[in-house]
Amino acid sequence: MIEIRNVSKWYGPTQVLKGCSTQVAKGEVVVVCGPSGSGKSTLIKCVNGLEPFTEGTITVDGISVGDPKTDLPKLRARVGMVFQHFELFPHMSVRQNLALAQVRVLGRKADEADARGMSLLDRVGLRAHADKFPGQLSGGQQQRVAIARALAMDPICLLFDEPTSALDPEMIGEVLDVMVELAQEGMTMMCVTHEMGFARKVARRVVFMDHGEIVEDAPAGAFFDAPASDRARTFLARILHH
Amino acid sequence: MNYHWNWGIFGEQVKGGDETYLDWLITGLGWTLAVSLTAWVLALSIGIAVGALRTTPSRLLVALGTAWVELFRNVPLLVQMFLWFFVVPEFLPRDWSLWVKQEMPAKEFVTAALCLGFFTSARVAEQLRAGITSLPRGQRDAALALGFSLPQAYRHVILPQALRIVIPPLTSEFMNVFKNSSVAFAIGVMELTFQARQMQEDSEQGIETYLAVTLLYFICAFTANRGMAWIEARTRVPGLIAKSG
Amino acid sequence: MGEFDFSVWGPSLPFIRDGLLFTLRLTLIAMTGGIVIGTLLALARLSPIVPLARVAGAYVDLMRSIPLVLVILWFFLIIPYLTGKPVGAEVSAIITFTAFEAAFYCEIMRSGIQSVSRGQVHAAHALGLTQAQAMIHVVLPQALRNMLPVLLTQTIVLFQDTSLVYAIGAKDMLKAADVVGKNYNRPVEMIVLSALIYFAICFSLSLAVRQLQKRVAIVR
Numbered sequence: 001m002i003e004i005r006n007v008s009k010w011y012g013p014t015q016v017l018k019g020c021s022t023q024v025a026k027g028e029v030v031v032v033c034g035p036s037g038s039g040k041s042t043l044i045k046c047v048n049g050l051e052p053f054t055e056g057t058i059t060v061d062g063i064s065v066g067d068p069k070t071d072l073p074k075l076r077a078r079v080g081m082v083f084q085h086f087e088l089f090p091h092m093s094v095r096q097n098l099a100l101a102q103v104r105v106l107g108r109k110a111d112e113a114d115a116r117g118m119s120l121l122d123r124v125g126l127r128a129h130a131d132k133f134p135g136q137l138s139g140g141q142q143q144r145v146a147i148a149r150a151l152a153m154d155p156i157c158l159l160f161d162e163p164t165s166a167l168d169p170e171m172i173g174e175v176l177d178v179m180v181e182l183a184q185e186g187m188t189m190m191c192v193t194h195e196m197g198f199a200r201k202v203a204r205r206v207v208f209m210d211h212g213e214i215v216e217d218a219p220a221g222a223f224f225d226a227p228a229s230d231r232a233r234t235f236l237a238r239i240l241h242h
Numbered sequence: 243m244n245y246h247w248n249w250g251i252f253g254e255q256v257k258g259g260d261e262t263y264l265d266w267l268i269t270g271l272g273w274t275l276a277v278s279l280t281a282w283v284l285a286l287s288i289g290i291a292v293g294a295l296r297t298t299p300s301r302l303l304v305a306l307g308t309a310w311v312e313l314f315r316n317v318p319l320l321v322q323m324f325l326w327f328f329v330v331p332e333f334l335p336r337d338w339s340l341w342v343k344q345e346m347p348a349k350e351f352v353t354a355a356l357c358l359g360f361f362t363s364a365r366v367a368e369q370l371r372a373g374i375t376s377l378p379r380g381q382r383d384a385a386l387a388l389g390f391s392l393p394q395a396y397r398h399v400i401l402p403q404a405l406r407i408v409i410p411p412l413t414s415e416f417m418n419v420f421k422n423s424s425v426a427f428a429i430g431v432m433e434l435t436f437q438a439r440q441m442q443e444d445s446e447q448g449i450e451t452y453l454a455v456t457l458l459y460f461i462c463a464f465t466a467n468r469g470m471a472w473i474e475a476r477t478r479v480p481g482l483i484a485k486s487g
Numbered sequence: 488m489g490e491f492d493f494s495v496w497g498p499s500l501p502f503i504r505d506g507l508l509f510t511l512r513l514t515l516i517a518m519t520g521g522i523v524i525g526t527l528l529a530l531a532r533l534s535p536i537v538p539l540a541r542v543a544g545a546y547v548d549l550m551r552s553i554p555l556v557l558v559i560l561w562f563f564l565i566i567p568y569l570t571g572k573p574v575g576a577e578v579s580a581i582i583t584f585t586a587f588e589a590a591f592y593c594e595i596m597r598s599g600i601q602s603v604s605r606g607q608v609h610a611a612h613a614l615g616l617t618q619a620q621a622m623i624h625v626v627l628p629q630a631l632r633n634m635l636p637v638l639l640t641q642t643i644v645l646f647q648d649t650s651l652v653y654a655i656g657a658k659d660m661l662k663a664a665d666v667v668g669k670n671y672n673r674p675v676e677m678i679v680l681s682a683l684i685y686f687a688i689c690f691s692l693s694l695a696v697r698q699l700q701k702r703v704a705i706v707r
Contacts, residue, residue: 072386077389083384083387084380087380087384089402091403101388101389104394104398105389135479149388153389159387
């Protein structure tokens, strides 16, 4: 589904991605982790072309992201993304947030889009909040709405960019529950996250990054039980300690 | 020197005419409103477009937008009035030039409104650019990630938020438009300042004249301020202020 | 296209220079006077003496809500009644611009003073400085430095606004261009020349201010 081959990226003289290669198969959940500044957020934003990359290729469902001839908006409409800071549109109600892209990008009828949005709100347990504005919801609620907004586009896969790291601890669980459910239903997911409990539970593979490189790319069980590199061991020791 | 007050002056007839001085002031207010409101509509439409262009990834568009702003910001408004009135027609093709000079209806008004509109558009563009830049970058990413094209992202996500942010600075720009419209007297638009000078010379009751005109400008600015406050209240988003405050 | 004859620019230069000198003098005097009076107004606006704060506030709001052209006409009309004798357009312009710009510099200095943290004032008091000493030696220097780019930007605006003395016929650069244009029957060329001069001066000044802004930002 997602193929990343030898992707490198420079910001001026500094290299932020160094020959990264990995893939996510259909129905697979892959967790990307690593210390801050390791390039994991940059890598996931390259997958739907929000960040341009300098070298290498990325294909999603057989379509090359870096190809200038690719219709990026059309591709992005099929790839859902959930952001660290939710990025709900604050000037629109929850209902409007869910309907906007369905109507404007997919060309659905307003009532059809609204019905789809409401059923997804039901699913994340927020139907009662449909007419509120994002600023009136808690962080956890906003992130669940953001997941519903991504699902409303009927995506072929979902990208998560640190979906819980801007949340207060007591709200992380409600968001992870939704993500676990999605994983168990067979959604293809690439998740940048530090939630190792989530990774252990549903991830098929874990990709560990440091200094712009993919240091390890291993089945989840193997990664947690016997990390191959020192860097991964140090990272795990530090993060599991908390 | 002693000053002879005459508050009845407004009802008196002007020298060599059958209008009253009050008629002059009302005409003046009419032209002030006409120039200001036309210029404001023009300034908003051009300013929003130019301000948005300056935040796009295209270097060419950014450079064009910057040139536009710098051009109108670094020449005095009065000189711009003269440029539009005396110089621009000279650069038009011969037939157009003749038409503008001899036949164009309300030439002074059209020139002043265009000039003030373009001048103000540069200032609106600056405000809007600042407003767009102050939005979190993630908003643009989120819109693009949903499959919006860049113009769609501006239309549905970026501009609706940026416009709300810039209402307070735009309010003072709107009030500035009324003040700046006074410069149009120099090319013969018969607006309030033009009438004030004319009435002062004709009636020799300068203080009453200027007091009345000052009051009228006050009312314009106050109304503009209230109007924008009304728009701000109407477009306020629930939860947004509580979050930022 | 009309026919242009830019050869008029040569003989016009001495007149333009004299006009420009007046424009610059007007700008500098109004800037200096405006900043001094503006700072005093700002202190008055921020003072705990309510009537003083009110009067200063009313003055500033009044100046800021009337068109500058009208203010120029007002002063030109009023000054002779106050001084008892007519004054020239040039003197009237200098008084007007100083009084008018003071209101704008006041608002800049006021936010400058407010930008200096309370801790600085407390520290000054803790060292035994009086209220006035703390203001003069600690707060105002910092306020001035923080606001320097904004003060200079306002001065560029002031420089452009001086062209409005056209309303009372003072002999500034624009007036000089106007007179030469009429004498040689080349008004269009002279308007273009004055626009170019204004643009060259204002554009280079605003570039300089932008550089300064970067440096101030780094120092902070």
